[in-house]
Amino acid sequence: MSQLSLLEPPAQTDNTVLPWRHIPQYLSAKQQQLLRAEAASYPFERPTLTVFGKQHLIPREQAWFADAGCNYLYSGLMICAQPWPHYLSRLRQQLEREFNQPFNGVLVNHYRDGQDKMGWHSDDEPEMVAGSLVISLSIGAARDFDIRHKQRPERHRIPLASGDMLVMQPAMQQHWQHSLPQRKKIASDRLNLTFRQLIPFYHQQ
Numbered sequence: 001m002s003q004l005s006l007l008e009p010p011a012q013t014d015n016t017v018l019p020w021r022h023i024p025q026y027l028s029a030k031q032q033q034l035l036r037a038e039a040a041s042y043p044f045e046r047p048t049l050t051v052f053g054k055q056h057l058i059p060r061e062q063a064w065f066a067d068a069g070c071n072y073l074y075s076g077l078m079i080c081a082q083p084w085p086h087y088l089s090r091l092r093q094q095l096e097r098e099f100n101q102p103f104n105g106v107l108v109n110h111y112r113d114g115q116d117k118m119g120w121h122s123d124d125e126p127e128m129v130a131g132s133l134v135i136s137l138s139i140g141a142a143r144d145f146d147i148r149h150k151q152r153p154e155r156h157r158i159p160l161a162s163g164d165m166l167v168m169q170p171a172m173q174q175h176w177q178h179s180l181p182q183r184k185k186i187a188s189d190r191l192n193l194t195f196r197q198l199i200p201f202y203h204q205q
């Protein structure tokens with residue numbers, strides 16, 4: 001697929017342009033299989049978050065792979081960069097060519113089953129490079145991805161299947177929030193990879 005068609009945002013019937021693009025089946029079956037197998041050895045963690053004074057384990061597992069100096073302060077937690085695994089690094093190179101943008105970090109979320117989830121948020125941390133794309137890729141169980149506008153009562157739901165890509169334009173983080181709701185009947189797991197561009201050494205300045 002050409003870079004232009006990947007970036008072209010969809011128009012709604014009222015001609016509003018939405019700042020994301022869903023590309024079904026971006027990853028080949030082989031890529032999905034290799035990444036899934038590689039993920040079996042990722043150093044997943046479940047850090048503890050403090051919400052209203054109470055401590056909670058995050059309802060999923062996560063790992064952060066990034067270049068040196070690209071530590072990430074995410075939901076109040078500093079996550080340190082782990083070195084890039086082989087197939088994630090190859091995928092990063094493919095995305096850098098496709099989108100003509102450097103991606104120096106990837107957050108891997110592992111939802112062990114439909115109980116695991118992610119709450120409403122925007123990927124708008126100050127260490128993210130202004131104007132950069134966030135590329136999300138899904139492998140495993142199909143899950144709904146919800147999007148809501150920050151100011152008006154507008155919502156969208158995108159069913160993300162294995163191999164799908166979601167290109168998030170900068171305006172998505174500025175004006176919208178997203179979440180991955182619980183789906184208690186889903187018994188199988190899902191990996192989500194979000195490739196990001198961070199300002200190196202932001203937290204050491």
Ligand SMILES: O=C(O)CCC(=O)C(=O)O
Nearest residue numbers: 107109123145180192194
């Ligand atoms: O799992 C997903 O599709 C969402 C992940 C997400 O929102 C994030 O990494 O910020």
